[in-house]
Amino acid sequence: MRTIGFAKGHGTKNDFVLVPALDGTPELGPDEVVFLADRRGGVGGDGVIRVVPVEHAPEEVRAGAGDAQWFMDYRNQDGSVGEMCGNGTRVFAKYLLEHELAGGDAFDIATRDGVKRMTVVENGFQVDLGVWRLAREQEAAGRGSDSVVQAVGMPDPLPALSIDMGNPHNVVALPPEFDLSTLDLTHPPRVDPVPEHGSNVEFVRAVGPGHIAMRVHERGVGETQSCGTGAAAAVVATWWWAGRPAGQLDWRVDVPGGRLGVRLDGEHVLLSGPAEIVATGTVDLPE
Numbered sequence: 001m002r003t004i005g006f007a008k009g010h011g012t013k014n015d016f017v018l019v020p021a022l023d024g025t026p027e028l029g030p031d032e033v034v035f036l037a038d039r040r041g042g043v044g045g046d047g048v049i050r051v052v053p054v055e056h057a058p059e060e061v062r063a064g065a066g067d068a069q070w071f072m073d074y075r076n077q078d079g080s081v082g083e084m085c086g087n088g089t090r091v092f093a094k095y096l097l098e099h100e101l102a103g104g105d106a107f108d109i110a111t112r113d114g115v116k117r118m119t120v121v122e123n124g125f126q127v128d129l130g131v132w133r134l135a136r137e138q139e140a141a142g143r144g145s146d147s148v149v150q151a152v153g154m155p156d157p158l159p160a161l162s163i164d165m166g167n168p169h170n171v172v173a174l175p176p177e178f179d180l181s182t183l184d185l186t187h188p189p190r191v192d193p194v195p196e197h198g199s200n201v202e203f204v205r206a207v208g209p210g211h212i213a214m215r216v217h218e219r220g221v222g223e224t225q226s227c228g229t230g231a232a233a234a235v236v237a238t239w240w241w242a243g244r245p246a247g248q249l250d251w252r253v254d255v256p257g258g259r260l261g262v263r264l265d266g267e268h269v270l271l272s273g274p275a276e277i278v279a280t281g282t283v284d285l286p287e
Ligand SMILES: N[C@@H](CCC[C@H](N)C(=O)O)C(=O)O
Pocket: 014, 047, 076, 081, 082, 083, 084, 085, 086, 087, 088, 167, 168, 200, 218, 219, 220, 221, 224, 226, 227, 228, 229, 230
């Protein structure tokens, strides 16, 4: 039996099991990730994050790590690898500071989507998520959308926009009067065309100027209380559909687990919000 240390944390209730791997171990296979993320038989979380010194990161991460000292090795609840996790970066940063593995008001962390700059801010952390991209620019520019999404509780399939935030998203806008709580996200939404590598899907409703509400169905997880890269994609899509207004660069995003801030800074997207570590302990991995 292998006994490992863990911490449990969340960012707007998008929750993670953090596993310190300070000498590069433990490695975790998909079954061990599924066990740790299991809310009944394991610790429980939307994802599992290993805290890995960059020198023990995979070669492709090390090559682009710059000055970053730590690699956020993120896995989804189903054991699959995710390139990026916006809420995860803040919880990871909180863990590093609490354990004096990082210091100061700003530092870099390495992810599978490159280096992310973390800054301590009043309500938690801000992360520079990097440059957003339309996944199918020509098609989106022509039609205003490039895919169609249908979920249980939506009267009809609706056009959506595929956005690359380092990981894949499809954002669908619902009418402002639509009650998001009527969606049934226990069933995965259908996205057409079917994304080659799967997709996170955001259901968005405008609340007011610079203010949206959303629910999200995450690839490899199911519905979560929050998704940082999803909030960023939702803002980008809403702003893009609105004709890219220069005066509307700061956004609030209400998610079931709380509120996130998103700032559009040139082509970069900055995400801010809280991060909490709520427990630490040890756990025995099954044989
Ligand atoms: N919750 C995350 C995104 C986690 C990864 C996602 N499920 C994927 O597979 O792309 C966030 O806060 O960004």
